[in-house]
Amino acid sequence: xxxxxxxxxxxxxxxxxxxxxxxxxxxxxxxxxxxxxxxxxxxxxxxxxxxxxxxxxxxxxxxxxxxxxxxxxxxxxxxxxxxxxxxxxxxxxxxxxxxxxxxxxxxxxxxxxxxxxxxxxxxxxxxxxxxxxxxxxxxxxxxxxxxxxxxxxxxxxxxxxxxxxxxxxxxxxxxxxxxxxxxxxxxxxxxxxxxxxxxxxxxxxxxxxxxxxxxxxxxxx
Numbered sequence: 001x002x003x004x005x006x007x008x009x010x011x012x013x014x015x016x017x018x019x020x021x022x023x024x025x026x027x028x029x030x031x032x033x034x035x036x037x038x039x040x041x042x043x044x045x046x047x048x049x050x051x052x053x054x055x056x057x058x059x060x061x062x063x064x065x066x067x068x069x070x071x072x073x074x075x076x077x078x079x080x081x082x083x084x085x086x087x088x089x090x091x092x093x094x095x096x097x098x099x100x101x102x103x104x105x106x107x108x109x110x111x112x113x114x115x116x117x118x119x120x121x122x123x124x125x126x127x128x129x130x131x132x133x134x135x136x137x138x139x140x141x142x143x144x145x146x147x148x149x150x151x152x153x154x155x156x157x158x159x160x161x162x163x164x165x166x167x168x169x170x171x172x173x174x175x176x177x178x179x180x181x182x183x184x185x186x187x188x189x190x191x192x193x194x195x196x197x198x199x200x201x202x203x204x205x206x207x208x209x210x211x212x213x214x215x216x217x218x219x220x221x
Contacts, residue, residue, distance in 0.1 A: 003160060003167075012156040018172070019052055020183075023157060023171035024141060028055040030167065032209040033136035036089075038128075038142055040197065041069070041077040044172075044180045046189040051171055053084045061086045062131045066123040067097030068107070068198045071089040076192035089135065091127040107198045120199035126217075132164045144170040147177070 003011065015023050028035050033075075037052035037059055039045050052059050063077070081088055093100070100123060101107075108115030140161060161168040172180065184191055 001007070003158075008156070008158060008160070011158050015157045020047075020115060020171040020175070021054060023169065024051040024055040024149055027060070027139050027141050027167075027169035028052075034136070034138040036060045036062050036137040036140055036141065038136050040064070040195075041073050041080065041192065042143075042195040042197070043191055043193055044177075044184070045143055046080055046191065047172060047180055047183050048190055049084055049086065049142070050187060052141055053086070057085070058087050060135055060137075061088045062088050062128070062135060063090055064127045064131070065090050066126055066127070066198065067093065068123070068196075070194045070196060072192055072194035073196075076190065079190060089131060091131040093123045095122065097123075116199070124199040129164075133164075137164075137166050140164065140166040140168045142168055142170045144168075144173060145175055146173055158196050 015026065018026070035056060037048060039049060039061055040063065049061065054059070069077075080086065095103075104119075108119055110116065144155060146155070153172070155168075155173070157170055157173045159168050159170075160166075175183070183189075
């Protein structure tokens with residue numbers, strides 16, 4: 001499933017006029033049996049999981065549980081798993097959080113960029129890449145949004161992910177926080193605000209899943 005830059009631009013212009021559910025249903029129809037949605041159960045994730053399960057009730061849900069989630073996030077994940085009957089596919093690092101901390105010490109902070117990248121490679125990127133290899137999706141539905149950080153402003157609803165060779169579809173890409181709040185309220189969906197991603201340490205950083213350096217980081221780690 002390949003698109004050149006011109007085809008992607010045309011496709012994104014067409015999809016820009018569609019609703020998130022229409023986009024999600026379009027994505028699911030592109031590769032029946034070879035579509036996944038990824039989640040980390042961060043704020044607003046209920047929206048993308050709601051959309052994905054409406055489009056395909058049994059869609060595989062790839063979740064990297066790095067072991068550092070806060071209790072509220074785990075409770076939120078369980079609530080959504082039950083509510084949507086999620087076909088959850090959890091992938092865990094090869095080290096537990098306790099093992100990693102005992103050997104390497106506390107999670108690096110933003111003053112140690114290389115340390116953070118190594119942490120992300122071991123605790124988040126490796127299990128994610130393992131999950132993508134095993135599930136082998138042709139279409140990958142994500143909750144990426146343009147407003148999340150500057151690195152994502154150059155993406156669009158549909159892009160070709162070079163790291164995984166999949167068509168990446170982000171039905172909520174152009175949604176603002178206010179629009180997502182309204183979506184959750186309309187569908188009476190829960191939210192969770194205690195989420196923290198240790199591989200980012202700051203919401204404006206990339207953890208590597210959607211960045212070119214992510215694939216190389218795992219092999220180096």
